[in-house]
Amino acid sequence: MRDFTKKLxxxxxxxxxxxxxxxKELISLETSYNVVGATRNANxxxxxxxxxxxxxxxxxxxxxxxxxxxxIQSINKLGISTNVVILSGYDDSDLIYRxxxxxxxxxxxKTMASSKLIDAIETVADGKIYLPSVLTTRFFEYxxxxxxxxxxVSAGENLLTTLTGRENEVLDLLTQGxxxxxIAQKLIISETTxxxxxxxxxxxxxxxxxxxxxxxxxxxxxxxxSTMQQEMVAA
Amino acid sequence: MRDFTKKLxxxxxxxxxxxxxxxKELISLETSYNVVGATRNANxxxxxxxxxxxxxxxxxxxxxxxxxxxxIQSINKLGISTNVVILSGYDDSDLIYRxxxxxxxxxxxKTMASSKLIDAIETVADGKIYLPSVLTTRFFEYxxxxxxxxxxVSAGENLLTTLTGRENEVLDLLTQGxxxxxIAQKLIISETTxxxxxxxxxxxxxxxxxxxxxxxxxxxxxxxxSTMQQEMVAA
DNA sequence: GTCATTTAATCCATGGAACGATTGATAATT
DNA sequence: AATTATCAATCGTTCCATGGATTAAATGAC
Numbered sequence: 001m002r003d004f005t006k007k008l009x010x011x012x013x014x015x016x017x018x019x020x021x022x023x024k025e026l027i028s029l030e031t032s033y034n035v036v037g038a039t040r041n042a043n044x045x046x047x048x049x050x051x052x053x054x055x056x057x058x059x060x061x062x063x064x065x066x067x068x069x070x071x072i073q074s075i076n077k078l079g080i081s082t083n084v085v086i087l088s089g090y091d092d093s094d095l096i097y098r099x100x101x102x103x104x105x106x107x108x109x110k111t112m113a114s115s116k117l118i119d120a121i122e123t124v125a126d127g128k129i130y131l132p133s134v135l136t137t138r139f140f141e142y143x144x145x146x147x148x149x150x151x152x153v154s155a156g157e158n159l160l161t162t163l164t165g166r167e168n169e170v171l172d173l174l175t176q177g178x179x180x181x182x183i184a185q186k187l188i189i190s191e192t193t194x195x196x197x198x199x200x201x202x203x204x205x206x207x208x209x210x211x212x213x214x215x216x217x218x219x220x221x222x223x224x225x226s227t228m229q230q231e232m233v234a235a
Numbered sequence: 236m237r238d239f240t241k242k243l244x245x246x247x248x249x250x251x252x253x254x255x256x257x258x259k260e261l262i263s264l265e266t267s268y269n270v271v272g273a274t275r276n277a278n279x280x281x282x283x284x285x286x287x288x289x290x291x292x293x294x295x296x297x298x299x300x301x302x303x304x305x306x307i308q309s310i311n312k313l314g315i316s317t318n319v320v321i322l323s324g325y326d327d328s329d330l331i332y333r334x335x336x337x338x339x340x341x342x343x344x345k346t347m348a349s350s351k352l353i354d355a356i357e358t359v360a361d362g363k364i365y366l367p368s369v370l371t372t373r374f375f376e377y378x379x380x381x382x383x384x385x386x387x388v389s390a391g392e393n394l395l396t397t398l399t400g401r402e403n404e405v406l407d408l409l410t411q412g413x414x415x416x417x418i419a420q421k422l423i424i425s426e427t428t429x430x431x432x433x434x435x436x437x438x439x440x441x442x443x444x445x446x447x448x449x450x451x452x453x454x455x456x457x458x459x460x461s462t463m464q465q466e467m468v469a470a
Numbered sequence: 471g472t473c474a475t476t477t478a479a480t481c482c483a484t485g486g487a488a489c490g491a492t493t494g495a496t497a498a499t500t
Numbered sequence: 501a502a503t504t505a506t507c508a509a510t511c512g513t514t515c516c517a518t519g520g521a522t523t524a525a526a527t528g529a530c
Contacts, residue, residue, distance in 0.1 A: 002302060079351065103380045129372040137363040140335065147336045164474060177447035177485090179518070193476050199520070210519075211446055212412035217452065399508060414484070428510050434486070435508095444518090445485075 008125050011054040012038040013045035013071070014087065015063040019110070021057065023087075026114050033121070042066035046074055048232030053080055056121055061088045061095060069095075072102040083124045087117075096135055097142040106130035163202045170197040172224035175214050246289035247273040248280035248306070250298040254345070258293065261349050266391030268356070277301035283307050283356040288315055290388075291356055296323045296330060304330075315457050318359045322352075328466065331370055332377040341365035399437045405432040407459035410449050 010033050014020040017040060024038050037048040043065055049057060057075065061068030072084055085106035086099045096107055106120045106129065116132065123130040131139065163171065173183045180198070184191040202208055205216045216222075242305065245268050249255040259273050273281040277298055284292060292310065296303030307319055320341035321334045332344055341355040351367065358365040366374065377425060398406065408418045415433075419426040437443055439452045451457075 009437070030512090036477060084463070100379070103379050123368070127372075128368060129375045130368075131366075131371055133358070133363060136366055140364045144335070144338050148338070166475065174446075175450075177442070177444070177450050180520095189475085190477060195520070196476075199522090202520080207412070208238070208520080209412070210451055211409070214446055214449065215410075215412050401509060415486095416484090424509085425511055427512060430486070431510075434488095436485085443486080 002026045002083045004047045007032055007034040008056060008121065009052065010053040010056045010121065011036055011045065011048060012053065012058050013042060013063075014058075014060040015042075016060070018049050019060070023117070026117065027121075028055075028059075030118065034195065042068070042071045042228070046071065049075060049082055050078060051079075054082055055122060056119075057082055058121075059084060059088055061086050061099060062090075069098055069102060072104060076103055084099065084119050085124055085130065091135055091138050093142040095136040096139045097146075101140060107135050108132070109135070128151070153219055158220055159205050159223055160217065160220055164203065167197050167201050168224065170194060171201055171213065171217055171222065174198070174201075174210055175217050175222065177214075240423075242269040242293060243293045243356065244266055244271045244287065244289040245293065245356065246271055246280065246287065247293050248277060248298075249295040250275045254435065255294070257275060257294065258352070261352065262356075264295075265353065273440070277303070277306045281427050284310060284315075284317055285313060287315055290360060292317055292319045293322055293352075293356075294319060295333060296321050302357075303335055304337060307334065307339060311338055320355050320365065322382055326370055326373050327356075328377040330437060331374045334379075335366070335374060342370050343367070344370070378445075387399065388454055393455055393456055395438050395457055398436065402432050402436050402439070406436055406457065407454055409433070409436075409445055410452050410457065412449075419439065424461040 001015050012020060012023055012025055012027075012035065014023065015105060024035055026034055027033050028214055036052045036054050037045070039045045039165065041064055042059075044058070048054075059071060063071075065116060067073075068086065068088075069076060072086075075084060083105040084103065085108060086104045087100075087108055087110055088095065089110050091109055099107060104143055105124045108117055108130070111134075112132070118128040147172075166213060173186060178186070180191050180194050184194045187194070198210070198213075201213055205213055207213050208215055245262055247255060247262075247270065249258065251258070255273055255275060256367075257272055257308045262268050262270055271289050272280070274280045274283060277294075277439070278301055280292075283289075294306060295305055299305075301309075303321065307321075310317060310319060318340040319338065320343060321339045322345055323330065323334075324345050326344055334342060340359045343352055343365070344354050344367075347367070355365040404422065405418060408421060410414055415422070415426050415429050415448055419429045431447070433448075436448055440448055442448050442451055
């Protein structure tokens, strides 16, 4: 939970000087915030973050040299608990998706009322995600579409369903990059038997070598048929 | 955009009889809605959906025989434009994530004020996503965590970066399940050269066969180095 | 009686290791 | 400017292990 006895340390990054000044003034009006830095340069912003460890970073995504998404990644690598809130001019679904995937905690459009920005800071400081309804919708446009594409591949005419239990076990080991001999040992059967199974797998998956069998399995949502337990790997 | 001259056709699925009745009464109060069906059985609900093509389906996730998530999948397979709004007793991040991934358009907790349910229906009918702030946060708990795990694998000590340009091209073809001879033809070099490259790739990725090289590539975010163009496959 | 599972034996193709060696581009040194 | 060193990319040959195709057959479960 947020500590209300301390001021929230906020840092601003926006390559547009006017915008930067505007936000700074807006936030300075709030007595509970403390703007620890404001810069037009992403790389400089990064060093400031390293130095001041702000609670919140308000950042434009659309910047020349270093782009906002890359900057989020760089911040992540610092391994500190700074929360990033993205400022953007556009409600582009792809951009929102990528920013959130990289760990942004909030997303605000520049066209929104300035009170929204305060809302965002409050919400994020409270450990929650701030994503206005419109942007949530945009996000899911992308997200659900990507998921649909994914399931298309693993659905339609899935040859994996034709495999027998044993063949599934063998395929599972194949997808771990194990050779005939070792598979035979693991399953405690002869190598020839393994070859027979593998050949049958090839037939059913309509491929003619192990690499393509593995590729087929991976791109069609192959899941080792539950009955098998993983064993620990000695380090 | 929603057509306000027509009543919204709503269908309810909830295995709890009391709850089902409650929701039905609540929604019947709204003059702009028309409850075309209400059932305690998911499979029956599915046939009703097929029959009546409702605009909105309000569905409990937590049901005995057929679980809510499976039901969403079944609805998707029907290929109709029905929007699913999930009703759930718990704000479990994993559950929210999976439901939304499967294409749910809204998610409401049973503990929420009943007005929220109306909000949800209105929002979803308007083509938007309805996900209350708390649930959005829960969703992203899961989503961002999964993304972080993903990037951990493709980040840390990535041996793929040590590959030369040519080796990248060869690896790209390897991950397509192509054999030495064909790779040689595609790159217009001799088969021995391909073998040399592949051997070097093995060395660098610390594996000793093609399957493991491919597996390494796929699990470490290998991307064919841009300079290569895909060619069409004849059908 | 069909189907999954198992084994065997044979045979050939492919994959992969282990040498060595040439060319050309680039960077570093003299 | 001439030199050396380095490295990517290329090709060749030999050799053996592994992979994979084919055919045939036995067992047990359902």
